[in-house]
Amino acid sequence: MKSITLMLIVCFCCFSINAQNLQRVTLGNSGSSTQITNSENTYYVSQSVGQFSVTGTLINGKNTIRQGFQQPPISVEVISNSNSDLNALVFPNPVDTFITVQFLEELKLPINITMYDVAGKIIINTSKNPTNSFKLDMALYSSGIYLLNLSSGNRKFLARLIKK
Known part of the structure; x- marks a missing residue:
């Protein structure tokens, strides 16, 4: 009985640790998501095309990061007939x-x-x-x-x- 209880506690701890690593992923042609790991930390970066932000911007050399929201894929097709x-x-x-x-x-x-x-x-x-x-x-x-x-x-x- 103790071994079953111990096994359930270990399984519960494993699930709760892994549950904290879930990250929303952007799929489609108008954005992407990636995971970046350095020696100490892991960062999740998700972006979408046309994303604007009024809440925060970080500029470091050539890179600009803006805090914002994820947009669904939008497709615009121009039909031209002369x-x-x-x-x-x-x-x-x-x-x-x-x-x-x-x-x-x-x-x-x-x-x-x-x-x-x-x-x-x-x-x-x-x-x-x-x-x-x-x-x-x-x-x-x-x-x-x-x-x-x-x-x-x-x-x-x-x-x-x-x-x-």
């Missing part, structure tokens, strides 16, 4: 009263015009027959930043306008 963009010029910017939109190609489909203010409210929503250029009157709008979205078929153009 046929989906309208070729257009918008001028003058900043605008006083009128802006001119000039297309650098011939359009065959109607042009949908939508303009948003900074709050995302639609202030212009109209369409025009295909044309090489047109003017928009912005004299009645207050000073600020506006987003102009033009589309013709599945092709789009987006411009940021500044109203004086």
Whole structure:
């Protein structure tokens, strides 16, 4: 009976000692974890791409260590199709009263015009027959930043306008 109790105590001590060495590991393409051991100490280093910190930074020669948090892997994929963009010029910017939109190609489909203010409210929503250029009157709008979205078929153009 004593030997079984002694064996259970030894097993419990082994498990509790090993349990203190568990370390969270980052897996994926946006970070890594490693264990560094020198003569006296063992360090666990875990990092993620894009990690920022306001709580602490240590700079030693070429190395910078920041205290922060682990981010999950994030993948961003940009899909570019040169046929989906309208070729257009918008001028003058900043605008006083009128802006001119000039297309650098011939359009065959109607042009949908939508303009948003900074709050995302639609202030212009109209369409025009295909044309090489047109003017928009912005004299009645207050000073600020506006987003102009033009589309013709599945092709789009987006411009940021500044109203004086």
